[in-house]
Amino acid sequence: MKKKLVSAMIMAAFAAGAFEAAAQSGKISDDVVRIGVLTDLSSIYSDLSGPGSVLAGKMALEDFAKDAKVLGKKVEILSADTQNKPDIAANRAREWYDKDHVDAIADLPATNVALAVMEVAEQKNRITLVSTAASLPITNAKCTATNVHWMYDTHALSVGTAKAVVKSGKKNWFFITADYAFGHALERDASAVVTENGGTVVGSVRHPFPGSDFSSFLLKAQASKADVIALSNAGNDTINSVKQAAEFGIMGSKQTIVPLLMFISDIHSMGLKTAQGMLLTEGFYWNQNERSRAWSQRFFLRHKKMPTMVQAGVYSAVLNYLKAIKAAGTDEPGAVMKQLKSMTIDDAVIQKGKIREDGRLVHDMLLLEVKKPQDSKSPWDYYNIKAVIPGDQAFQPLSKSTCKLVKK
Amino acid sequence: MFELLGITPQGLVAQLLVGLINGSFYAMLSLGLAIIFGLLNIINFSHGAQYMLGAFAAWIGATQLGAWIGNPEFSIGYWPALVLSPLLIGASGIVIERTMLRRLYHLDPLYGLLLTFGLALVIEGMFRHWYGISGENYEVPESLTGAFRLEGIGLALPKYRLWVVAASLAVCFASWVFIERTKLGAYLRAGTENPALLQAFGVNVPLLITAAYGYGVALAAFAGVLAAPIFQVSPLMGSNLIIVVFAVVVIGGMGSIMGSIVTGIGLGLIEGLTKVFYAQASDVVVFVIMAIVLLLRPAGLFGRET
The missing domain is CATH 3.40.50.2300 (Response regulator)
Known part of the structure; x- marks a missing residue:
């Protein structure tokens, strides 16, 4: 009897350990969460998105966790220039997703760039968080299951x-x-x-x-x-x-x-x-309320310019993506998207926002x-x-x- | 007939006036390019950047310089800038010629093109880094604000635009007279034909070439100051324009002074008309004409076959 009990305990311990290991490996792919801000760093949209968008992404991470970690794993913000060309942006996206373990791509100025990257992301089952591109088809005729359109549209x-x-x-x-x-x-x-x-x-x-x-x-x-x-x-x-x-x-x-x-x-x-x-x-004005003012002043101190609505959109998108990973307990895209679509978006930029099944973040406009x-x-x-x-x-x-x- | 085309005769006249204004910009920029190509055999790809520098120099003088020298009240107005900016940018052109372009004269013109193209990218990149892509606003000078109401054609023609046409035509004409009708101009033309022989007559040809490059660049800067109140002063303002201006030079005949002036104005008008009838084609029409001219007269409308 005693022998049986001991063996059962040993088995249970093993099983629990195995479970633990399984759960661990399912949590965060490649042991790192990488978010790429793919934006226009050199061309016509670089003032309204560009370096400001990259900064907004970094600020979101800082505000999410001081140690830059989610579920105990490191989070990194990368950035790259689209040069406003869909082919260059799509290639960069492919490289990021395949080689560099990037989990989500944010910003994406210009409609044709956004659509090209969304297509790549859909094929590879990774996430896009569009903020700067504006055309309605992004969540309409050309919508994808792994995309959220954050700030506004035409x-x-x-x-x-x-x-x-x-x-x-x-x-x-x-x-x-x-x-x-x-x-x-x-x-x-x-x-x-x-x-x-x-x-x-x-x-x-x-x-x-x-x-x-x-x-x-x-x-x-x-x-x-x-x-x-x-x-x-x-x-x-x-x-x-x-x-x-x-x-x-x-x-x-x-x-x-x-x-x-x-x-x-x-x-x-x-x-x-x-x-x-x-x-x-x-969709956002820095002076619209107390929270937006406080965040924007911090942004201003580092960027020397107030945030545009799309830069603010990148902040909100990255912040809520990380919140969704934390809540879902994994960075698996399906689970994260499900979490994003079920939660209320509420931060310094967006109040009482809801993400619909087509990927449209619905919130009040000004x-x-x-x-x-x-x-x-x-x-x-x-x-x-x-x-x-x-x-x-x-x-x-x-x-x-x-x-x-x-x-x- | 006009109704068929969807425009009134008055509307057409107004559009032609606008075309003339753009044409005078093309003329002034292509004139500078033609002078530089004629004398240095250099295809000056940094011309657009130098035009942008002219505009930025005016803007910096008006809004930034005071703070830089610790005297916020100090600012350089439009009229002094119209003289100072071309002088400053022209001088920078002379430095470029003396230190860089000079080394390339014995090489294929392609090297000059590459060097000036590289310079343009560096200059534009620096200004984009410092001032951002959206650019800065430069006010129309007080004395030229407002518009003449042309009741006959129902158009409010801004005084400033009229001044632009007058100033650029005057500068183009003066340059033409100088090059074609004065002794120094004759030296310049002789230098184009046979620099070695001219030097043998005791003329300082290298100095002549330096001066010619400086003048061409100063013309670009002058056009830049004229453009500052009309267009947003932005780092890429020149690169948007320069391609068209190159087409103008090719159509007019590489190096032809008269050709560049006449073609510049003519193409401004044609572009204006295209905007009326089929606006989508207005950025292509110049290149279609260029292709046709190259097929029929490879040396350009005013160029000589060699």
């Missing part, structure tokens, strides 16, 4: 700004559109919002990307007598369009210039004198108005918050989704 931008402007009585719209995937997507989404709300689109012109002289397109828009000249472009194209609209006397005339996508970094570089009075939509120079009390004090657009109104409802993951 649909939310259109709903925010276009709806507010049409409702204010400016019904005739003319689009100046950058001639590439993102510009087209934004024009399409904004046009839909305009017509749904009783407005009309009287014309549009597509300019080569990138452009520098927009006066010709602005004159065409001016001659159309439209109430609204909508800028369906981004970055320096938007800055130059606005600047030249001011030069040709369109700013401050009966016609309203509406930039459909503008970042606080754009406002900073064109100056309030030129930008004042414009309406725009963002309709902002650029302040007059005399109303700006301190550096980077650029916006008045005109309205908070609830997440379920800002983003495309699942009923209209064409994403393969959405069961109807």
